[in-house]
Amino acid sequence: MNLTQLGFGKKAVITKINGQLLSLKLFEMGILPGESIELSNVAPFGDPIAINLSEFKVCLRMQDAQFIEIKLVD
Amino acid sequence: MEQKEITVALIGNPNCGKTSLFNALTGLNHKVSNFPGTTVEKKTGSVKLSNKKTAHIIDLPGTYSLYPKSADELVTYDILRNKSENYYPDLVIFIADASNLKRNLLLFTQVADLEVPIILVLNMLDVAERRGIKYDVEKLKEKLKIPIICVNAREKEGIEKIKEVLLDENARVTAQFFSLKNVNAEMLSEIAYINDKRNKYSALQYSINASNLLSEKALKLNAIFEKYAFDRIGFQEEEVLTRYQIIDDAVKYARLKNVSQLKASITSKVDKILTHRYYGIAIFLVLLLMVFQAMFSWSEYPKEWIEYGLKVFTDYIQNTLPPGVLNDLIVHGILAGLTGVLVFLPQIILLFLFIAILEDVGYMARVGFIMDRIMRPFGMNGKSIVPLIGGMACAVPSIMASRSIENKKERLITILVTPLMSCSARLPVYTLLISMLLKDTAKWGPFNVHGLILMLMYLIGFFAAILSAWMFQFFIKQKEKTFFILELPGYKVPLVSNLLITIYEKGSAFVFGAGKIIVAVSVILWVLASTGPHSNIQNIENKYTAIINSDTTSEVVKKELSLQMNAKKLEASYAGEFGKLIEPAIRPLGFDWKIGIALLTSLAAREVFVGTMNTIYSVNDDGDNSFGHIKTKMMAEINPHTGKPSYNTATFLSLLIFYAFALQCMSTVAIVKKETDSVKWPIIQFVYLTALAYGSSFLVYRIFS
Numbered sequence: 001m002n003l004t005q006l007g008f009g010k011k012a013v014i015t016k017i018n019g020q021l022l023s024l025k026l027f028e029m030g031i032l033p034g035e036s037i038e039l040s041n042v043a044p045f046g047d048p049i050a051i052n053l054s055e056f057k058v059c060l061r062m063q064d065a066q067f068i069e070i071k072l073v074d
Numbered sequence: 075m076e077q078k079e080i081t082v083a084l085i086g087n088p089n090c091g092k093t094s095l096f097n098a099l100t101g102l103n104h105k106v107s108n109f110p111g112t113t114v115e116k117k118t119g120s121v122k123l124s125n126k127k128t129a130h131i132i133d134l135p136g137t138y139s140l141y142p143k144s145a146d147e148l149v150t151y152d153i154l155r156n157k158s159e160n161y162y163p164d165l166v167i168f169i170a171d172a173s174n175l176k177r178n179l180l181l182f183t184q185v186a187d188l189e190v191p192i193i194l195v196l197n198m199l200d201v202a203e204r205r206g207i208k209y210d211v212e213k214l215k216e217k218l219k220i221p222i223i224c225v226n227a228r229e230k231e232g233i234e235k236i237k238e239v240l241l242d243e244n245a246r247v248t249a250q251f252f253s254l255k256n257v258n259a260e261m262l263s264e265i266a267y268i269n270d271k272r273n274k275y276s277a278l279q280y281s282i283n284a285s286n287l288l289s290e291k292a293l294k295l296n297a298i299f300e301k302y303a304f305d306r307i308g309f310q311e312e313e314v315l316t317r318y319q320i321i322d323d324a325v326k327y328a329r330l331k332n333v334s335q336l337k338a339s340i341t342s343k344v345d346k347i348l349t350h351r352y353y354g355i356a357i358f359l360v361l362l363l364m365v366f367q368a369m370f371s372w373s374e375y376p377k378e379w380i381e382y383g384l385k386v387f388t389d390y391i392q393n394t395l396p397p398g399v400l401n402d403l404i405v406h407g408i409l410a411g412l413t414g415v416l417v418f419l420p421q422i423i424l425l426f427l428f429i430a431i432l433e434d435v436g437y438m439a440r441v442g443f444i445m446d447r448i449m450r451p452f453g454m455n456g457k458s459i460v461p462l463i464g465g466m467a468c469a470v471p472s473i474m475a476s477r478s479i480e481n482k483k484e485r486l487i488t489i490l491v492t493p494l495m496s497c498s499a500r501l502p503v504y505t506l507l508i509s510m511l512l513k514d515t516a517k518w519g520p521f522n523v524h525g526l527i528l529m530l531m532y533l534i535g536f537f538a539a540i541l542s543a544w545m546f547q548f549f550i551k552q553k554e555k556t557f558f559i560l561e562l563p564g565y566k567v568p569l570v571s572n573l574l575i576t577i578y579e580k581g582s583a584f585v586f587g588a589g590k591i592i593v594a595v596s597v598i599l600w601v602l603a604s605t606g607p608h609s610n611i612q613n614i615e616n617k618y619t620a621i622i623n624s625d626t627t628s629e630v631v632k633k634e635l636s637l638q639m640n641a642k643k644l645e646a647s648y649a650g651e652f653g654k655l656i657e658p659a660i661r662p663l664g665f666d667w668k669i670g671i672a673l674l675t676s677l678a679a680r681e682v683f684v685g686t687m688n689t690i691y692s693v694n695d696d697g698d699n700s701f702g703h704i705k706t707k708m709m710a711e712i713n714p715h716t717g718k719p720s721y722n723t724a725t726f727l728s729l730l731i732f733y734a735f736a737l738q739c740m741s742t743v744a745i746v747k748k749e750t751d752s753v754k755w756p757i758i759q760f761v762y763l764t765a766l767a768y769g770s771s772f773l774v775y776r777i778f779s
């Protein structure tokens with residue numbers, strides 16, 4: 001599943017980021033495979049979304065979020 | 075010999091408290107200038123370390139990595155790139171947010187690998203602790219092998235320790251983190267050779283960045299990369315991940331276990347409200363309305379004090395200096411021009427203050443988040459909202475702020491439309507014109523009508539900006555892929571000292587920057603308005619003086635005649651001739667030659683309009699430069715051809731619209747030229763905005779007259 005499918009209140013872990021340029025940019029901002037992730041907010045009109053990582057919060061567009069593969073954790 | 079002065083660069087991620095640390099180190103002892111030959115803003119401050127030694131601190135824009143993705147990240151990269159530049163630092167202070175240490179240390183290891191002496195400053199340890207994160211600093215030192223200082227930049231704690239380390243020459247050490255062992259050694263030598271660099275990481279990193287450019291060197295570099303089949307993005311990915319492994323190792327080693335986590339941060343709770351899916355935008359609009367109401371009503375008293383003070387001063391000068399040309403020049407030229415503008419200082423300071431508060435609290439990033447989807451169809455992104463809102467203060471720094479937009483097309487569109495946002499220089503013009511349209515006390519429900527019209531002007535500017543952006547996106551080609559990834563920092567209470575420093579910087583830039591232009595323009599204008607091409611001026615004066623001085627003339631007639639004389643004299647002056655020359659071009663907009671003069675002089679800067687009107691109406695007058703006075707005089711002006719008032723509602727509305735759209739600001743033209751690195755875009759922008767202003771004013775004048 002990818003990040004766009006993550007609902008509120010669920011915890012997940014990033015497994016893989018597709019797209020070379022996007023993944024590089026996300027890595028540099030500290031968004032890496034293995035990081036735990038949580039949906040924080042959805043902007044008006046449903047896009048972009050804000051996500052919580054363990055140490056910070058970042059927002060990105062749905063079109064980029066679909067390249068972030070995640071796995072739900074309990 | 076020991077150095078007397080050292081250069082220190084302050085580097086860190088965005089939102090790590092860098093500005094607070096800079097302010098704590100240097101206080102008011104700093105200045106904003108440009109790097110030689112560029113518009114890249116350079117903020118430097120000095121701090122005295124001992125009797126003999128001073129450190130010059132350069133504050134650099136926050137960045138995430140040394141592979142710049144946006145123009146502001148490029149600044150930091152550029153400083154560290156070239157050891158022979160004279161602002162290359164002797165030492166780097168790397169400031170890291172301890173609550174987000176892992177990510178912050180990525181850039182740290184990159185900078186350290188350039189072999190520049192570096193010290194690590196850990197900030198926001200209190201924030202980290204609240205989130206249950208605590209480090210053993212000794213262990214971290216052991217792993218990173220460089221000096222580490224813990225500070226609280228907001229509370230100015232630990233600043234003395236930084237100064238001590240800056241003094242200590244033995245503390246200037248370098249560290250190495252990432253090894254290039256997996257990269258072909260021959261290729262590295264070749265690259266280092268053509269870049270004339272001793273540090274291999276620096277050479278490779280520079281080459282990867284430079285190979286994306288269109289230059290002869292890029293061709294050579296690309297050839298080398300191809301020869302060795304070197305995958306640049308693959309390498310960068312590997313580099314970043316390897317660095318994270320090294321960092322993870324150090325951070326895990328130094329992190330203290332079993333620190334109890336206090337309550338979850340309030341940031342998430344506040345975000346649930348402020349960035350709400352349905353009413354987030356409404357909250358934003360209400361906030362803006364409040365800002366404008368406050369800006370209008372709070373500035374009322376300070377404005378009166380300034381006005382009163384300047385009036386007293388002007389009277390004093392007028393009565394103390396012997397009557398004559400110098401007296402005239404100072405009172406009717408310089409002071410008249412300055413008064414017209416200084417009275418708006420309170421409003422401008424309030425506007426900058428509100429924008430600084432929204433920025434410091436962390437709300438501006440949220441505005442980018444909630445507005446991104448709305449900006450997208452117009453060829454911009456959420457980050458464009460910061461330059462656009464900043465454009466309400468001043469387009470020049472805002473156009474520079476557009477550097478944070480990575481995508482070139484979105485950045486260009488943002489730059490092109492930012493001047494349509496009503497800036498603080500238009501405030502004096504709007505205020506003067508609105509007050510001539512309506513009585514000061516007019517109310518509409520609980521709102522001051524002036525405030526509402528002012529807000530309407532800002533909205534007109536905003537809609538013109540986004541509609542123009544929508545149009546521009548069809549004319550500008552798009553090549554690169556666009557991302558919008560924006561960090562939402564935790565909410566903070568803004569630091570009063572930071573706000574005061576910001577206001578001081580912006581206020582003095584306005585007074586001294588704009589003030590210089592205004593004084594110059596006022597003096598030139600005064601000369602042009604009091605001298606003429608023919609002997610007409612003297613003739614008029616002689617003719618009227620004879621009648622006025624005759625004993626048979628009554629007081630009322632005398633007053634009337636002297637007004638007539640002044641009007642005739644102005645008309646016969648160079649300024650009058652000049653205004654008349656362009657009058658045919660602006661008559662369709664409802665403007666006469668006097669407004670024509672003001673339009674021309676305000677090409678330098680918009681606020682000069684008010685100063686110019688003041689100077690025009692003050693030449694040969696009683697020296698009353700107050701705001702109410704110029705208003706009365708403009709309202710009383712009679713058109714000699716029609717016998718009706720020269721300026722009516724249609725004229726004022728037409729002028730309002732003209733000033734809302736026209737690009738009357740040479741600084742903006744200059745900054746656009748530099749930021750777009752072209753002559754084409756500022757010309758297109760100037761022509762487009764002038765045409766828009768002319769067309770709209772024409773329509774407005776036709777409709778309302």
